[in-house]
Amino acid sequence: MAKLSSTKLETSERSSKDGAKDGQKKVGSKYGKYSGILISVALFILLDASVMILNFYVSFEISADAIGINLAGRQRMLSQRTAKTLYTLHSETSDSKAFQDAVTELTNTKNLFDSTLTAFTRGGEAQGANKEPVVLPKVSSDEGQNTLRSAAEIWFDYKLSVDALLADIKEGRDFNKSLDKALVQAKSKNLLLLGHMNDLTINLENVASSKASRLRIIQTVGISLAIINFLFIMLHFLRQLRDSDLVLEQARKETTEILQTVNEGLFLVDENMLIGNQHSTHLIDILGVADIAGQNFQHLLENMISEKDAETARGFIELLFDKKIKEKLIGDLNPLNLIEVNIAQASGGFLNKYLQFSFARALQDGDISHVLVTVQDVTEKVRLEKALVESRKNSESQIELLTSLLHTHPSLLQEFITNSYNCYNRINNILRQPAKTTPLVKEKAVSIFREIHNFKGEAASLKLEYFENQAHAIEDTLADLRSKADITGNDYLPLTVQLENLISYTQQVQQLTEKLALFGHYTNKALVPASEKKILGNRQQDGWNHLGDFVQNIAQRNGKLIKFVASGLRDIELDPDYAQQVKEICVQLLRNAVTHGIESPEDRELTEKPIEGRIDLRLAKLSDEEMEITVMDDGNGLDYSAIREKAIESGRWSEEEIDSWGNKHLLALIFHEGFSTAKEVSKDAGRGVGMEAVMNHVLEHRGKITVSSRRGRHCRFVITLPIITAREGIAA
Amino acid sequence: MSEQTLQVFIDGVVRFFEHTNDKNVKVGTPYLVENETPAAYDVTGIIGISGPYRGCVYFTAPRILLKHLLLSIGETETTNEYLFDLVGEVANTISGNARSAFGHEFMISVPAMIEGAPDHIHLPKNMRSYVIPIYWKAYHAAVVICLEC
Numbered sequence: 007m008a009k010l011s012s013t014k015l016e017t018s019e020r021s022s023k024d025g026a027k028d029g030q031k032k033v034g035s036k037y038g039k040y041s042g043i044l045i046s047v048a049l050f051i052l053l054d055a056s057v058m059i060l061n062f063y064v065s066f067e068i069s070a071d072a073i074g075i076n077l078a079g080r081q082r083m084l085s086q087r088t089a090k091t092l093y094t095l096h097s098e099t100s101d102s103k104a105f106q107d108a109v110t111e112l113t114n115t116k117n118l119f120d121s122t123l124t125a126f127t128r129g130g131e132a133q134g135a136n137k138e139p140v141v142l143p144k145v146s147s148d149e150g151q152n153t154l155r156s157a158a159e160i161w162f163d164y165k166l167s168v169d170a171l172l173a174d175i176k177e178g179r180d181f182n183k184s185l186d187k188a189l190v191q192a193k194s195k196n197l198l199l200l201g202h203m204n205d206l207t208i209n210l211e212n213v214a215s216s217k218a219s220r221l222r223i224i225q226t227v228g229i230s231l232a233i234i235n236f237l238f239i240m241l242h243f244l245r246q247l248r249d250s251d252l253v254l255e256q257a258r259k260e261t262t263e264i265l266q267t268v269n270e271g272l273f274l275v276d277e278n279m280l281i282g283n284q285h286s287t288h289l290i291d292i293l294g295v296a297d298i299a300g301q302n303f304q305h306l307l308e309n310m311i312s313e314k315d316a317e318t319a320r321g322f323i324e325l326l327f328d329k330k331i332k333e334k335l336i337g338d339l340n341p342l343n344l345i346e347v348n349i350a351q352a353s354g355g356f357l358n359k360y361l362q363f364s365f366a367r368a369l370q371d372g373d374i375s376h377v378l379v380t381v382q383d384v385t386e387k388v389r390l391e392k393a394l395v396e397s398r399k400n401s402e403s404q405i406e407l408l409t410s411l412l413h414t415h416p417s418l419l420q421e422f423i424t425n426s427y428n429c430y431n432r433i434n435n436i437l438r439q440p441a442k443t444t445p446l447v448k449e450k451a452v453s454i455f456r457e458i459h460n461f462k463g464e465a466a467s468l469k470l471e472y473f474e475n476q477a478h479a480i481e482d483t484l485a486d487l488r489s490k491a492d493i494t495g496n497d498y499l500p501l502t503v504q505l506e507n508l509i510s511y512t513q514q515v516q517q518l519t520e521k522l523a524l525f526g527h528y529t530n531k532a533l534v535p536a537s538e539k540k541i542l543g544n545r546q547q548d549g550w551n552h553l554g555d556f557v558q559n560i561a562q563r564n565g566k567l568i569k570f571v572a573s574g575l576r577d578i579e580l581d582p583d584y585a586q587q588v589k590e591i592c593v594q595l596l597r598n599a600v601t602h603g604i605e606s607p608e609d610r611e612l613t614e615k616p617i618e619g620r621i622d623l624r625l626a627k628l629s630d631e632e633m634e635i636t637v638m639d640d641g642n643g644l645d646y647s648a649i650r651e652k653a654i655e656s657g658r659w660s661e662e663e664i665d666s667w668g669n670k671h672l673l674a675l676i677f678h679e680g681f682s683t684a685k686e687v688s689k690d691a692g693r694g695v696g697m698e699a700v701m702n703h704v705l706e707h708r709g710k711i712t713v714s715s716r717r718g719r720h721c722r723f724v725i726t727l728p729i730i731t732a733r734e735g736i737a738a
Numbered sequence: 739m740s741e742q743t744l745q746v747f748i749d750g751v752v753r754f755f756e757h758t759n760d761k762n763v764k765v766g767t768p769y770l771v772e773n774e775t776p777a778a779y780d781v782t783g784i785i786g787i788s789g790p791y792r793g794c795v796y797f798t799a800p801r802i803l804l805k806h807l808l809l810s811i812g813e814t815e816t817t818n819e820y821l822f823d824l825v826g827e828v829a830n831t832i833s834g835n836a837r838s839a840f841g842h843e844f845m846i847s848v849p850a851m852i853e854g855a856p857d858h859i860h861l862p863k864n865m866r867s868y869v870i871p872i873y874w875k876a877y878h879a880a881v882v883i884c885l886e887c
Contacts, residue, residue, distance in 0.1 A: 348788035354850025355786035437769035495766040
């Protein structure tokens with residue numbers, strides 16, 4: 007996709023250069039594909055306008071012709087009226103008023119006929135039907151002019167006779183003679199004149215009718231042309247429109263197909279950080295947001311990445327819109343090149359993804375119009391890479407772990423792990439118990455101390471240093487808690503964190519031992535006969551023989567030389583949980599013997615003892631129900647004065663009280679919580695909980711402890727306990 | 739995860755209770771619980787966290803505590819809706835406290851309220867959560883934190 011976007015980019019760059027050159031041309035031909043339709047429409051308008059102008063002109067002419075026809079018709083009537091008035095004059099000589107009216111009418115009729123005839127012949131003003139003056143055009147047709155000429159000839163004599171009559175009447179002369187003359191003219195010419203005026207009317211009508219039919223032809227032709235033009239526009243441009251629509255539709259389909267198919271998220275962002283209307287379908291899946299179109303990109307980002315990163319991204323996009331800055335130069339600055347996004351889920355959690363955003367300028371006419379954003383979901387890739395790194399790291403730490411565990415037999419380790427989990431569970435259960443008062447809260451520290459101290463002993467006996475150190479650190483935390491006056495539950499937080507770390511570490515060890523056991527399982531299967539396996543598993547590697555290592559280990563740490571002699575440890579088969587407790591007792595007593603009992607080689611030399619001290623551990627069956635554990639060392643014996651001093655130091659009892667105590671009472675103090683004669687706290691001594699734990703175990707099983715000691719010679723602990731076998735354990 | 743980080747979430751809850759009329763809120767000893775069997779009371783408000791640590795933190799409380807808490811802040815309605823809102827408020831206070839303590843590096847989701855325990859979408863099965871008991875009046879509630887680095 008990166009390739010695709012860069013190709014797009016090159017194309018857009020090239021087109022921008024071409025665009026600059028052809029800018030002018032482009033603007034000129036902007037309407038190129040519409041020029042045809044524009045010309046056609048212009049032609050259509052021109053045609054319609056011409057037809058309209060012509061129509062207007064011809065209809066104006068026709069209206070002028072109508073006046074002519076009307077006046078020609080009036081001429082017919084005037085000729086008849088002239089004749090009629092002459093006859094009236096002839097018959098009405100007795101009534102002077104009627105006579106006078108006839109004279110006036112004759113004068114008017116003659117004048118009107120004469121002026122109208124002249125106007126028709128030469129063109130000019132005449133009186134209209136409404137007595138208003140109208141201008142008549144000269145009659146244009148030859149036929150009309152001929153008719154007019156003939157009429158004028160006839161009218162000439164007729165008019166002269168009428169004029170003579172009117173002159174006689176006006177002068178008061180005898181008019182009978184001139185009246186007779188005029189009547190002769192009327193008789194002979196009236197009908198002729200009427201015929202001519204009739205012809206004129208018909209002629210004028212014909213002219214007007216021919217103009218009207220011409221107008222119809224013009225209108226028909228004009229409208230036909232307009233319709234043809236319109237049809238042309240319709241057909242041609244509709245086709246063109248349909249074609250371009252098809253192309254557009256095709257392009258749109260392709261774009262949609264690309265946007266629907268492409269695996270990346272694609273979208274455009276404008277200068278205001280607004281996302282364009284189109285984006286690839288996959289973007290919704292990648293960003294986990296439905297309505298992306300039109301959203302503000304920065305707001306979208308702020309919901310997925312930290313505000314700081316979103317702000318940096320905004321700055322980067324702003325730079326992309328800055329024309330002065332070269333895109334290649336800032337490419338490396340992309341803050342979203344690989345970013346972890348957290349998409350909030352409706353259920354309250356976050357969906358984590360790794361996304362890769364790439365940005366490219368989109369150019370239009372040489373300007374940066376948008377920034378094309380491509381988003382890829384690289385979660386799987388990143389996770390795989392991380393898993394690879396993690397597994398490499400794991401392998402390394404596992405090898406480290408392995409080297410620290412190699413000296414311990416897998417079955418012992420397995421047992422240790424099981425015991426550890428039990429111990430953690432007990433500690434966790436102590437923490438889980440509700441405790442609202444300070445003493446109850448404080449009591450927890452004491453209980454946990456016992457647990458972790460035993461655990462530390464076991465870890466030390468197996469030389470599992472990491473566990474031992476961690477347990478020691480927890481003991482430190484607990485010591486702080488115990489010394490705190492106003493203790494609250496919250497103070498246990500560091501302890502819980504330590505416990506969690508220890509559990510996590512134990513889980514790692516467990517995974518490794520399981521792998522080792524699997525390996526061992528195959529090798530054992532191949533090499534060891536089935537009958538021997540039981541002995542290997544149950545007898546020789548049952549966790550007792552490492553006590554020797556444990557003793558030597560502590561001796562070495564404390565600079566002592568010791569010979570450890572153990573006997574009878576495997577003679578009694580005990581319930582595994584019970585055996586674990588017995589082991590814890592032994593571990594504690596042995597630890598005490600090494601740290602408190604046996605002196606340093608130098609001291610032993612001074613007291614003429616062999617420089618190598620001796621510790622005996624013996625387990626013996628007293629009866630079917632009872633057994634005895636004896637731990638004896640040939641060391642310094644119990645130092646009662648040191649116990650006395652420590653008791654005074656603790657401030658728990660008054661000095662007088664302590665002075666009154668005998669050795670037996672002082673001895674009881676070593677089983678007290680928090681009481682130790684060690685000068686300082688070390689991994690092996692000084693907490694003062696070990697002996698208390700021993701006592702707790704013994705009391706739990708209603709056992710008995712006997713201590714005998716001789717200063718400078720020896721110290722012996724004899725513990726009597728019941729025998730609990732596996733079957734009894736289950737039954738219990 | 740450090741105890742300082744855990745402390746931030748505990749402080750958030752304590753802060754909320756300190757705004758009620760009975761300020762006497764106690765924090766119990768924190769313990770661990772396997773996510774296979776998550777710890778929860780009746781109503782739970784969860785916030786998702788992402789960034790250097792990721793996972794979730796939730797406050798869970800029994801109805802009776804929430805009803806009493808509502809009354810103590812002067813609310814007379816104690817319907818389910820109000821209980822959910824209240825748990826959401828506590829979750830919001832936790833988230834606000836975390837936001838001001840951790841800064842912009844972390845992303846904290848809006849609270850989601852559910853009945854009972856969150857499912858394994860929030861609590862990866864192979865992990866453990868820290869449970870910090872909260873004692874208020876005679877009632878027990880808890881803030882549970884499950885974060886991985």
